[in-house]
Structures are given as structure tokens and as C-alpha cells.
Amino acid sequence: MMETIPPDLVLKDLSALINHNSVPRELSVFSRLPPDQWAKVVVSEGEIFLLFGGEDKARCLVPNEPGIISPEKRFRLASTGKSGRFQIFYYFSPAMDDAARLAGLLAQGAADRLAKDD
Numbered sequence: 001m002m003e004t005i006p007p008d009l010v011l012k013d014l015s016a017l018i019n020h021n022s023v024p025r026e027l028s029v030f031s032r033l034p035p036d037q038w039a040k041v042v043v044s045e046g047e048i049f050l051l052f053g054g055e056d057k058a059r060c061l062v063p064n065e066p067g068i069i070s071p072e073k074r075f076r077l078a079s080t081g082k083s084g085r086f087q088i089f090y091y092f093s094p095a096m097d098d099a100a101r102l103a104g105l106l107a108q109g110a111a112d113r114l115a116k117d118d
Contacts, residue, residue, distance in 0.1 A: 003068040005038050009091040017087055020048060020079040027077045027088075033069060038091040041067040041077065046084035051076050061086070 018024070030053055033039055041050055041061055049058040050067040053074025060080060061067045069075050077086075 003070065005040055005068060005091050008093065009038055010094050011089055012092045013090040015088040015090075017044070017085055020046065020082070020084040023048075023077050023079065030074045030076045032072050032074055035071050036093055037071055039069040040089045040091070041069065041086055042089060043084060043086045046082055047080045048084040048086050049078040049080050051078060 018027075030051075041048070043061045043063050043066070045063065047060050047062045050061050050069075051058045058078070059067055
């Protein structure tokens with residue numbers, strides 16, 4: 001079964017489009033995500049390897065088969081020797097202050113719309 005991003009998380013950031021020749025150093029050496037962060041590696045063209053610490057076999061990611069990286073799991077990305085383009089989507093648990101701020105903005109937007117209608 002393929003791992004998925006937990007449904008209660010929200011997309012918070014997105015990397016630039018990266019190609020097989022421009023994998024940033026922080027992604028090409030083993031590193032970890034923070035405890036509250038998940039990531040999804042989405043290949044738009046070609047292929048890229050996703051390797052996890054403690055596993056012998058690299059996962060070859062291709063379009064429509066993203067790689068999921070859970071918090072604090074050691075990982076790195078590497079070229080397969082073929083071309084590849086990908087982006088990383090970063091997900092977080094919504095913080096209470098984020099939810100409160102969003103609710104305030106939504107309420108303000110609704111109040112502004114009501115004021116315009118009057």
C-alpha cells in the first residue's frame with residue numbers, strides 16, 4: 001500500500017521546479033523533515049530516485065506515482081541517470097493561530113460583502 005499524506009494536513013509550501021541536474025545539496029544528502037512536516041515529491045517528467053535511510057532499495061518516482069516523506073524519516077533524492085523534473089509539496093498540521101486568522105479573514109470578507117450590498 002502506498003503511503004499518503006494524512007487528510008488533516010494542509011499544503012503550506014511548494015518548491016521550485018527541480019531537474020535531475022539541479023537537485024539542491026540539502027535534498028541530495030540524507031536529511032530529515034521537521035516533526036510537524038510531511039512532503040510529497042511529484043515528478044512531472046522523467047524519473048528521480050527517492051532513497052530512505054535504512055532501506056537498501058531506492059524508489060524510482062515517475063509521473064503519477066509520487067513519493068511521500070513522513071516526518072523525521074531520513075531521505076535523499078538522486079538522479080537515475082535519466083532526465084527528470086519534480087517539485088516537492090510540503091504539508092503541515094494547521095496551527096490554531098492559522099485557523100483563527102483564517103476564520104477572522106473569512107468573517108471580515110463576509111462583513112465587507114454585506115456592507116457593499118447595503
